[in-house]
Amino acid sequence: MNRFLDLADFPREQVKDLLGLASRLQQHPQPQALAGKVLGLLFLNPSLRTLASFQSAVMRLGGTAVVITPGQGTWQMETRVGAVMNGAAAEHVREAVPVLASYCDAIGIRMFAEGRDLNADLAETGFNMMANLCDKPLVNMESAASHPCQALADWHTLDELRVPERGKFVLSWANHPRALPLAVPASTVHMAAMRGMEVVVLRPDGFALPEQVMNKARQAAQASGGTIHETSDRRAALNGAHVLYAKEWGSPLHYGDAEAETRLRAPLADWCVNDSWFKTTREDCHFMHCLPVRRNVAVADEVLDGSRSVVIREAFNRMVVQMAVLYRLLRG
Amino acid sequence: MNRFLDLADFPREQVKDLLGLASRLQQHPQPQALAGKVLGLLFLNPSLRTLASFQSAVMRLGGTAVVITPGQGTWQMETRVGAVMNGAAAEHVREAVPVLASYCDAIGIRMFAEGRDLNADLAETGFNMMANLCDKPLVNMESAASHPCQALADWHTLDELRVPERGKFVLSWANHPRALPLAVPASTVHMAAMRGMEVVVLRPDGFALPEQVMNKARQAAQASGGTIHETSDRRAALNGAHVLYAKEWGSPLHYGDAEAETRLRAPLADWCVNDSWFKTTREDCHFMHCLPVRRNVAVADEVLDGSRSVVIREAFNRMVVQMAVLYRLLRG
Amino acid sequence: MNRFLDLADFPREQVKDLLGLASRLQQHPQPQALAGKVLGLLFLNPSLRTLASFQSAVMRLGGTAVVITPGQGTWQMETRVGAVMNGAAAEHVREAVPVLASYCDAIGIRMFAEGRDLNADLAETGFNMMANLCDKPLVNMESAASHPCQALADWHTLDELRVPERGKFVLSWANHPRALPLAVPASTVHMAAMRGMEVVVLRPDGFALPEQVMNKARQAAQASGGTIHETSDRRAALNGAHVLYAKEWGSPLHYGDAEAETRLRAPLADWCVNDSWFKTTREDCHFMHCLPVRRNVAVADEVLDGSRSVVIREAFNRMVVQMAVLYRLLRG
Numbered sequence: 001m002n003r004f005l006d007l008a009d010f011p012r013e014q015v016k017d018l019l020g021l022a023s024r025l026q027q028h029p030q031p032q033a034l035a036g037k038v039l040g041l042l043f044l045n046p047s048l049r050t051l052a053s054f055q056s057a058v059m060r061l062g063g064t065a066v067v068i069t070p071g072q073g074t075w076q077m078e079t080r081v082g083a084v085m086n087g088a089a090a091e092h093v094r095e096a097v098p099v100l101a102s103y104c105d106a107i108g109i110r111m112f113a114e115g116r117d118l119n120a121d122l123a124e125t126g127f128n129m130m131a132n133l134c135d136k137p138l139v140n141m142e143s144a145a146s147h148p149c150q151a152l153a154d155w156h157t158l159d160e161l162r163v164p165e166r167g168k169f170v171l172s173w174a175n176h177p178r179a180l181p182l183a184v185p186a187s188t189v190h191m192a193a194m195r196g197m198e199v200v201v202l203r204p205d206g207f208a209l210p211e212q213v214m215n216k217a218r219q220a221a222q223a224s225g226g227t228i229h230e231t232s233d234r235r236a237a238l239n240g241a242h243v244l245y246a247k248e249w250g251s252p253l254h255y256g257d258a259e260a261e262t263r264l265r266a267p268l269a270d271w272c273v274n275d276s277w278f279k280t281t282r283e284d285c286h287f288m289h290c291l292p293v294r295r296n297v298a299v300a301d302e303v304l305d306g307s308r309s310v311v312i313r314e315a316f317n318r319m320v321v322q323m324a325v326l327y328r329l330l331r332g
Numbered sequence: 333m334n335r336f337l338d339l340a341d342f343p344r345e346q347v348k349d350l351l352g353l354a355s356r357l358q359q360h361p362q363p364q365a366l367a368g369k370v371l372g373l374l375f376l377n378p379s380l381r382t383l384a385s386f387q388s389a390v391m392r393l394g395g396t397a398v399v400i401t402p403g404q405g406t407w408q409m410e411t412r413v414g415a416v417m418n419g420a421a422a423e424h425v426r427e428a429v430p431v432l433a434s435y436c437d438a439i440g441i442r443m444f445a446e447g448r449d450l451n452a453d454l455a456e457t458g459f460n461m462m463a464n465l466c467d468k469p470l471v472n473m474e475s476a477a478s479h480p481c482q483a484l485a486d487w488h489t490l491d492e493l494r495v496p497e498r499g500k501f502v503l504s505w506a507n508h509p510r511a512l513p514l515a516v517p518a519s520t521v522h523m524a525a526m527r528g529m530e531v532v533v534l535r536p537d538g539f540a541l542p543e544q545v546m547n548k549a550r551q552a553a554q555a556s557g558g559t560i561h562e563t564s565d566r567r568a569a570l571n572g573a574h575v576l577y578a579k580e581w582g583s584p585l586h587y588g589d590a591e592a593e594t595r596l597r598a599p600l601a602d603w604c605v606n607d608s609w610f611k612t613t614r615e616d617c618h619f620m621h622c623l624p625v626r627r628n629v630a631v632a633d634e635v636l637d638g639s640r641s642v643v644i645r646e647a648f649n650r651m652v653v654q655m656a657v658l659y660r661l662l663r664g
Numbered sequence: 665m666n667r668f669l670d671l672a673d674f675p676r677e678q679v680k681d682l683l684g685l686a687s688r689l690q691q692h693p694q695p696q697a698l699a700g701k702v703l704g705l706l707f708l709n710p711s712l713r714t715l716a717s718f719q720s721a722v723m724r725l726g727g728t729a730v731v732i733t734p735g736q737g738t739w740q741m742e743t744r745v746g747a748v749m750n751g752a753a754a755e756h757v758r759e760a761v762p763v764l765a766s767y768c769d770a771i772g773i774r775m776f777a778e779g780r781d782l783n784a785d786l787a788e789t790g791f792n793m794m795a796n797l798c799d800k801p802l803v804n805m806e807s808a809a810s811h812p813c814q815a816l817a818d819w820h821t822l823d824e825l826r827v828p829e830r831g832k833f834v835l836s837w838a839n840h841p842r843a844l845p846l847a848v849p850a851s852t853v854h855m856a857a858m859r860g861m862e863v864v865v866l867r868p869d870g871f872a873l874p875e876q877v878m879n880k881a882r883q884a885a886q887a888s889g890g891t892i893h894e895t896s897d898r899r900a901a902l903n904g905a906h907v908l909y910a911k912e913w914g915s916p917l918h919y920g921d922a923e924a925e926t927r928l929r930a931p932l933a934d935w936c937v938n939d940s941w942f943k944t945t946r947e948d949c950h951f952m953h954c955l956p957v958r959r960n961v962a963v964a965d966e967v968l969d970g971s972r973s974v975v976i977r978e979a980f981n982r983m984v985v986q987m988a989v990l991y992r993l994l995r996g
Contacts, residue, residue: 031368036695038720048406048428052398056370056435059396064723066716069405073733074712075956084960086841091956094968095975096712099955102980103720177418291431292407292423296416304426311427316434363700380738380760384730388702388767391728401737509750623763624739624755628748636758643759648766 001328005131005140007148007191008216012224015194019156022324025061030327034063037330040104041141042097043069044077045112049291050141050149053319054108058326060319068100079111079126097133106137106329113144113181118255121145121182122212137329139322145213147183149325150290151191153317157310158195158243160317161286165196166226167242168282172234173203174298175271179250179261184290186213188245193221193228201230202237204271206264210252234277241281245288246273248298274300278308286310333660337463337472338480339523340548344556347526351488354656357393362659366395369662372436373473374429375401376409377444381623382473382481385651386440390658392651400432411443411458429465438469438661445476445513450587453477453514454544469661471654477545479515481657482622483523485649489642490527490575492649493618497528498558499574500614504566505535506630507603511582511593516622518545520577525553525560533562534569536603538596542584566609573613577620578605580630606632610640618642665992669795669804670812671855672880676888679858683820686988689725694991698727701994704768705805706761707733708741709776713955714805714813717983718772722990724983732764743775743790761797770801770993777808777845782919785809785846786876801993803986809877811847813989814954815855817981821974822859822907824981825950829860830890831906832946836898837867838962839935843914843925848954850877852909853892857885863892866901868935870928874916898941905945909952910937912962938964942972950974 007015039058043051055065070077070091077096078089085092101107109130113121120126127143140148163169169192171185185201189209192199199221201209208230221228231237238244254260278285287308293299303309339347371390375383387397402409402423409428410421417424433439441462445453452458459475472480495501501524503517517533521541524531531553533541540562553560563569570576586592610617619640625631635641671679703722707715719729734741734755741760742753749756765771773794777785784790791807804812827833833856835849849865853873856863863885865873872894885892895901902908918924942949951972957963967973 029368036693036724038723040716043405046405046407046422048400048423049431051406052372052400052432052435055396055398059370059398060368064396064719064728066719066723067405068712068716072405073707073710073731073736074715075710078959082960082965085958086961090710090958091712092959094959095955095957095979098976099713099979100716102976103716103983291427293427294417294422295410295424295426296414297418301414312430312434315427315431319435361700375737378737378739378754380732380755381763383738384704384732384764384767387728387730391702391730392700396728399737404737623759625759626749626754627742627756627758628746629750633746644762644766647759647763651767 003138004148004325004329005138006146007151007187007194008220012194015155018152018324018328019159019321021327022156022321025323025327026320030061032062033327034058034061034330037063037105038103039063039065039326040100040107041065041067042100042107043067043110045110047110049315049318050110054141054322057319057322061323061326066104081129093130094133097130101134101136104136106139106326107134108139108141110141111143113183115179115181116256118210118252122210139325139329142183144181145183145186147187149318149322150184151187152321153314154188154288155191155195156317156321157314161310163242163286167197168200168240169197169243169245170200170202170237170241171245171247172273173207173271174246174248174273175265175268176248176294176298178258180248182213182249185209185247185249188247189213189217189228190220193217193226194224196224196226199226199228200237202234203232204268205232206251206253207249208252235280238277239280241285243286243288244273244277244281246299247290272297272300273303275302275306288314291315335470336480336657336661337470338478339483339519339526340552344526347487350484350656350660351491351653353659354488354653357655357659358652362393364394365659366390366393366662369395369437370435371395371397371658372432372439373397373399374432374439375399375442377442379442381647381650382442386473386654389651389654393655393658398436413461425462426465429462433466433468436468438471438658439466440471440473442473443475445515447511447513448588450542450584454542471657471661474515476513477515477518479519481650481654482516483519484653485646486520486620487523487527488649488653489646493642495574495618499529500532500572501529501575501577502532502534502569502573503577503579504605505539505603506578506580506605507597507600508580508626508630510590512580514545514581517541517579517581520579521545521549521560522552525549525558526556528556528558531558531560532569534566535564536600537564538583538585539581540584567612570609571612573617575618575620576605576609576613578631579622604629604632605635607634607638620646623647667802668812668989668993669802670810671815671851671858672884676858679819682816682985682988682992683823685991686820686985689987689991690984694725696726697991698722698725698994701727701769702767703727703729703990704764704771705729705731706764706771707731707774709774711774713979713982714774718805718986721983721986725987725990730768745793757794758797761794765798765800768800770803770990771798772803772805774805775807777847779843779845780920782874782916786874803989803993806847808845809847809850811851813982813986814848815851816985817978818852818952819855819859820981820985821978825974827906827950831861832864832904833861833907833909834864834866834901834905835909835911836937837871837935838910838912838937839929839932840912840958840962842922844912846877846913849873849911849913852911853877853881854884857881857890857892858888860888860890863890864901865894866898867896868932869896870915870917871913872916899944902941903944905949907950907952908937908941908945910963911954936961936964937967939966939970952978955979
């Protein structure tokens with residue numbers, strides 16, 4: 001394995017093998033496995049879990065990390081090909097990425113969606129450009145349309161919780177002050193489908209996931225024996241759910257149009273998940289969210305602080321599965 | 333020892349035992365004592381000594397550190413319980429703290445006083461909320477009313493300088509462009525009292541330390557055989573002093589009222605410690621300050637650059653005593 | 665070797681010995697050579713290569729690093745001697761530097777030119793003040809007039825490329841939105857002269873390097889058997905060149921005068937290096953630049969993306985030679 005960019009790049013058995021490695025490393029730590037290895041982490045966007053868990057993961061395997069955050073001690077960076085660089089950015093990623101890669105044994109890159117052109121973001125034009133500049137093992141730390149480490153951690157969490165592979169998994173849209181990228185909903189729906197679950201995407205009108213995202217998930221469902229449906233009917237969606245996974249995302253219909261987005265969201269304040277959402281779920285229904293989460297906007301305190309919530313476990317599992325990813329990238 | 337939050341939480345003998353461990357680790361380094369351990373450092377406020385000395389301390393014991401600074405590469409954080417998070421903060425500390433703790437073997441948190449409600453700050457409502465979110469060994473890297481690592485380093489410095497346990501210790505208010513928190517003066521006066529010293533708090537009218545702070549110090553003095561007095565008479569205070577410890581703090585009378593504070597400070601520019609302050613001290617009187625210090629506002633160049641100053645030694649001792657604290661927290 | 669501040673501080677043989685050590689460490693890694701050592705890195709200015717390569721270098725030798733960036737999680741710092749600190753800066757470097765040094769086994773400092781007084785900058789008044797505060801092994805990570813790690817890396821790159829020691833080395837001025845410091849051009853011209861090359865400084869009228877810079881390079885050329893000339897005739901300069909090294913710098917004639925600088929630059933947009941510059945060079949002429957570079961302002965995409973460019977190799981060699989520098993500073 002030389003790149004970890006999207007779960008869809010791997011057959012289901014290889015993903016399960018990674019999860020098995022993650023469990024083994026958790027039970028039998030290998031504190032010298034990556035001794036002498038240097039991991040470079042390039043963050044074009046903010047982070048807490050990814051920033052801390054990748055450092056902790058590589059250090060627990062005996063390696064070290066270098067963090068680069070443009071604009072925070074490092075030059076602001078240009079990403080546009082062919083740009084005439086007479087503005088604020090002093091360095092182009094065409095230099096920054098290969099230079100950082102040259103100092104390191106593996107690289108992680110975070111580069112969110114630009115949020116202007118839906119098709120360009122879904123095609124990962126930005127991240128692919130970055131990936132093409134890097135000749136070292138590479139991890140996607142969240143791109144425009146994919147967050148594979150989150151998806152892998154969530155899969156591991158579902159396994160730990162013994163949620164049945166055929167269980168009902170509801171990904172629900174949640175409220176937020178503004179449009180957020182599609183990376184996590186796209187990766188989550190694909191992961192649950194790949195795991196073989198009965199996946200329901202619950203969202204208000206205007207927030208249907210793009211056809212490309214749904215098709216990719218449908219293909220995964222077909223291969224694994226899972227199913228996938230989309231609805232705006234909250235009651236039907238949640239009925240009998242094993243898992244409610246909440247996530248905020250922007251309307252694909254008004255991509256990059258902040259005003260239209262605001263109008264569309266105005267009446268949707270009740271898409272803040274609270275205890276009443278669990279009336280018709282299974283009694284032991286788990287609540288999941290990738291974090292960060294805006295309390296009492298996307299999810300009510302009572303849910304996050306209640307016993308259904310496994311959000312801290314999901315975050316912890318980021319470190320757990322990333323140890324396996326780094327192990328495979330650097331040791332094979 | 334599972335938490336290091338305030339010297340008052342420990343009997344005097346345990347503090348002296350920590351200082352003894354610090355000396356032993358200095359003389360006989362244990363570069364593998366914390367091998368494989370990860371220390372998480374969460375800074376809600378700026379830092380130099382704490383930032384560098386905690387990293388250096390854990391690394392000199394064979395461990396590693398992850399630094400998280402909200403707003404600097406990491407999401408801005410909400411700290412208010414029950415907040416409706418529709419503003420700038422994308423993440424609540426109720427998630428951030430347990431998540432970071434889950435990646436680490438011990439955590440340090442810096443969270444200064446909010447500076448609005450004196451009683452809330454003295455009650456450590458903010459830091460206690462953070463501490464309650466953390467299920468790992470925890471160090472206070474400066475809270476609203478306590479800076480125990482500074483106090484421990486200063487005690488170690490006094491011992492190194494062979495300042496008598498019954499010596500005269502003057503904590504003097506010093507000028508500053510604006511109100512600063514009470515954590516260091518509160519911890520310093522308590523530390524000197526706990527050490528058994530003849531403690532004098534010298535400050536202009538309007539800057540008397542809060543009764544809670546003085547009472548805590550008085551209790552420590554009583555137990556150790558020390559004494560504690562407060563005065564605005566500079567000459568009397570400094571007479572025969574073994575140590576002059578300067579510190580800036582805001583008026584407890586006008587807590588959170590920047591205008592009143594400015595008026596009160598206007599005539600106090602001569603509370604900038606210079607050589608003349610040492611005319612009636614002991615000849616070998618030491619000058620101490622926790623740093624950072626505003627030169628020629630709080631303390632004159634001639635003092636900081638003179639032979640009395642031990643401020644660099646105090647700062648160095650931060651690393652020395654923190655190695656002992658981390659050792660006890662992580663190895664028992 | 666206790667300080668690495670400028671190549672001119674060392675005889676040519678000692679520089680070549682450092683380069684030899686760099687090669688040996690590359691071929692025969694010593695992953696434990698600096699085990700237990702802590703390197704402090706103080707950045708008063710932004711960085712990518714220096715920030716990442718020093719961390720990677722010390723970690724590949726088994727050591728660790730602490731990074732301090734004033735204003736980014738750390739207090740803003742005052743550098744003026746005698747300042748009355750009632751402004752934004754909360755800490756003076758007179759405390760910050762010795763404190764950081766006390767936690768570390770060696771220190772690197774980056775402090776660019778102030779850009780107001782040419783003679784003060786050429787005399788390194790700022791960096792020398794910092795160096796005098798530091799009692800530990802010290803590396804110059806770029807000062808007002810010197811960037812010795814870049815110069816050493818470039819020398820190593822020239823050796824790797826088997827560019828003849830008597831080859832023709834053209835340092836050319838390049839366009840930039842504003843005046844940049846003289847550290848890299850000064851170090852580059854001196855390095856090439858010290859290596860024994862036929863050095864030509866190509867620059868528009870008004871951008872002649874200061875006499876002090878040229879004299880220092882001339883002395884190095886005299887000792888090594890090299891030569892050094894300055895011209896504004898691009899065709900003559902580039903004719904038969906083995907290396908074209910581009911660099912942006914401000915006019916010494918209008919030092920600190922942004923308006924005059926802008927006027928002087930207005931007609932110089934064609935000082936953007938493109939493929940046409942290589943018509944009369946040697947066919948295998950290499951293109952060098954220290955990075956960061958503003959694409960299509962200083963250097964055209966076609967050059968940076970073409971086969972002549974060795975800019976990524978130069979950057980990689982920063983890590984390679986710094987391993988040798990750190991080894992000498994910390995192991996002798």
